[in-house]
Amino acid sequence: MKLFLRLLANDLRLLARHKSEWATLMLFFVTVIVLLPFALGPEPELLSRLAPGLIWIAVLLMSLLALDRLFLQDARDGTLDLIRLSPLPLPLLVFSKVMAQIIGMLAGLMLMLPLAGLLLGMEIRQLCVLAASLLLGVPSLVLVGGIVAAVTVAVQRGTALLTLLLTPFYIPILIFAVAATDASAMGGSIRPQLLLEAAILCFLLPLAPLVTAAALKQSD
Amino acid sequence: MGFTTRFSNPHQFQKLANIMYPWIMAGAALSFAIGLWLALVQSPPDYQQGELVRIMYVHVPAAWTSLQLYTIMAVASAIGLVFRHTLTDVFCIAAAPVGAGLTALCLITGSIWGQPTWGTWWVWDARLTSMLILFLLYLGYIALRHSFEDHERGGKAGALLLIVGGVNIPIIKFSVNWWHTLHQPASVMKLSGPSVHSSILMPLLVMGLAFNLLMFGLILLRMRTVLAERRMEAIAQRMSDEEASLTDRSSPPESAFS
Numbered sequence: 001m002k003l004f005l006r007l008l009a010n011d012l013r014l015l016a017r018h019k020s021e022w023a024t025l026m027l028f029f030v031t032v033i034v035l036l037p038f039a040l041g042p043e044p045e046l047l048s049r050l051a052p053g054l055i056w057i058a059v060l061l062m063s064l065l066a067l068d069r070l071f072l073q074d075a076r077d078g079t080l081d082l083i084r085l086s087p088l089p090l091p092l093l094v095f096s097k098v099m100a101q102i103i104g105m106l107a108g109l110m111l112m113l114p115l116a117g118l119l120l121g122m123e124i125r126q127l128c129v130l131a132a133s134l135l136l137g138v139p140s141l142v143l144v145g146g147i148v149a150a151v152t153v154a155v156q157r158g159t160a161l162l163t164l165l166l167t168p169f170y171i172p173i174l175i176f177a178v179a180a181t182d183a184s185a186m187g188g189s190i191r192p193q194l195l196l197e198a199a200i201l202c203f204l205l206p207l208a209p210l211v212t213a214a215a216l217k218q219s220d
Numbered sequence: 221m222g223f224t225t226r227f228s229n230p231h232q233f234q235k236l237a238n239i240m241y242p243w244i245m246a247g248a249a250l251s252f253a254i255g256l257w258l259a260l261v262q263s264p265p266d267y268q269q270g271e272l273v274r275i276m277y278v279h280v281p282a283a284w285t286s287l288q289l290y291t292i293m294a295v296a297s298a299i300g301l302v303f304r305h306t307l308t309d310v311f312c313i314a315a316a317p318v319g320a321g322l323t324a325l326c327l328i329t330g331s332i333w334g335q336p337t338w339g340t341w342w343v344w345d346a347r348l349t350s351m352l353i354l355f356l357l358y359l360g361y362i363a364l365r366h367s368f369e370d371h372e373r374g375g376k377a378g379a380l381l382l383i384v385g386g387v388n389i390p391i392i393k394f395s396v397n398w399w400h401t402l403h404q405p406a407s408v409m410k411l412s413g414p415s416v417h418s419s420i421l422m423p424l425l426v427m428g429l430a431f432n433l434l435m436f437g438l439i440l441l442r443m444r445t446v447l448a449e450r451r452m453e454a455i456a457q458r459m460s461d462e463e464a465s466l467t468d469r470s471s472p473p474e475s476a477f478s
Contacts, residue, residue, distance in 0.1 A: 147384055151377045155367040165360040165381065168353045169388055172395035179399070200391070211384060218376040 003088070004096060011100035021069070025062050026108045032058040033116045044121045051120035052130050052181035058116070059109065059138065060170060064163055067145040070101060071153045071216065080216065090217065095209040098146045102139045109134055129184040136197040137177040143201075143208035144169045150215035173200060230447050233307055237440050244440065248433035255430045258423035275333040277423055281431040282326035283351065289319040289435060290354060293361075294386025297379035307443075309375035310450075312382060313365055314442035318435055320358035327351055346400035353392050357385045371450065 015022065036054050037047060047054075074080040083093055110131065117127040148165045152158040180193035259277035293312050300308030330348065331341045342348065364381055368374025 148381075151381050152364065152367075154373060154377070155364075158367065161360075161363055161367055164356065164363055168357050168360070168385065168392060171353060172388075172391050175395045175399040211380065215377065215380050218373065218380075 004092060007088075007093065007096040008099055011096050012103060015100050015104045022104055022108060025066055025105070026112055028065060029058050029062045029109070029112055030115065032061060033119055037119070048121040048123070048126075049185070051117070051122045052126065052133075052185075053178055054120065055113075055116055055130060056134075056137075056174060056178055059134065060141070060174065063105070063138070063141045063145060064159075064166065066101065066105060067142070067149045067166070068159050068162055070097070070146060070149045072149075075153045084217070090213040091209040094146065094150075094212045094216065098142055098209065098212070101146075102142045105142065106135060106138055109138065126181065126184060129181050129190055132190070132194060133177045133180040133197060136194060136201055137173055140173045140197070140201045140204050141170065143204040144173070146212045147208055147215060150212045153216065173197070176200065230307065230310075234444060234447060237444055241437065241440050241444075244433055244437040248430055248437050251426055251430035251433060255423055255426035258426055263419050263423050269337060272333065272336060273420075275329050276420075277427045279326060279329040279333060280424060281427045282322045282329065284428055285431045285435050286319055286322035286326055286351075286354060286358075288432075289315055289322065290357065290382075290389070291386065293319070294382045297382040297386075301376065301379050301383070309371070309379065310443050310446050311439065312361075312375075312378060314446055315439045316358055316362045316365070318438050318442070320355065320362060322431070322435065323351060323355040323358055327355060344400070346397045349396045349400070350393055353396070354389070357389075361385070 033055065036058075040046060040050070071080065074083070084090060086093070113127065113131055113134070117130070122130070145166060148162060148169065152162050152165065155161060176193055176196045180190045180197065183193055184190045255277070260274055263274075263277075265271050265273060293315055296308040296311050299305055300312075327348075330351070334343065335341050361378055361381060365374050365378050368377065
């Protein structure tokens, strides 16, 4: 555990050193949100009704960008080979890397969310539900995305491929995530939807790093 | 030598495939003849949809076989990864376009069927959506395999993708069903007429058999093609290596590995 925390701290420090990449992601997220009213029209009712779905789409697009780079840099400059030589189990290293990415993304999203909500005219309550669904959904996105990123890491120009491969895996996560905000908009209970999201996360949390590590192991 | 390991040798497999292929294709032709006759001539028209219901005899077997094939590919990939069985990868490469074709057939016939009965080419019905996602899974696998030059690496990456996708299929199925009941549109007519009568079930089952035989026949044909292609590649590689070693005597022999 102590070892894992140290690994995680290291990965987080690495992430913090690459501030510009992180800032680009967040800027991308906000840009998508800013563009949407131009595509859909400026009516406040329409925007606030669609807001949770729109924000989720922006998050999905942003996660594609982030996942594309998740292992690519390490694979190119040989870090991955060095990591694999270490006596530590590869799934643990992968898990720490993915967790760092999740923490970075969630922190950024939580910072940007009020702004996005403001731009799309969301109510505070709706925003809180959306934040909860993001907190449970984004880790699942990155965990399952890590698998696909690892599978495609050896492919040249794999971005389009990554998008195609990720779509089937994103759909269940997206369905449950948006269902929570839908339910709250209709005045229903959001508990079952959030629990289902949490169930997906609990399913992915132990398994995804193992598969990701297996995919990285055979990537060269 | 066990039964399964014997046929992991491509040569042994090809011998068996050469014997089996004409029989499977003949069986497919025969069962298509019987099935189509039963479906198009013998079976009664539906009391609500009339002759239109006959699309079902292509639509439903295509849906069955496409799902079945993805499951087989996922299981084959797991076997291939665990036991290092070389032919499972060839099987998956050969099967993926067949599966994608079956899924496309199912979607297209469903669309043609949906236009007169539902009044629209496409609805975001739970089953339609699941089939669409299955189609994407097939396309994703094909695209992934085409982006690898190296067969072994591509094979392993593809196998992992198939296994993860196979685990994901029930989750997709459940979530899409759930999503659909949440957003139940009022206008969609459900096709829950009377329970299936044997005059409909019989041709359906024969057509299912025919689709299965055709599917495996096509896969066998494609597997033989893939194996032949690989052998050609290997021969070309060997020839170019020999040429290089003949012309390039001055350089040290290690250069062949760089």
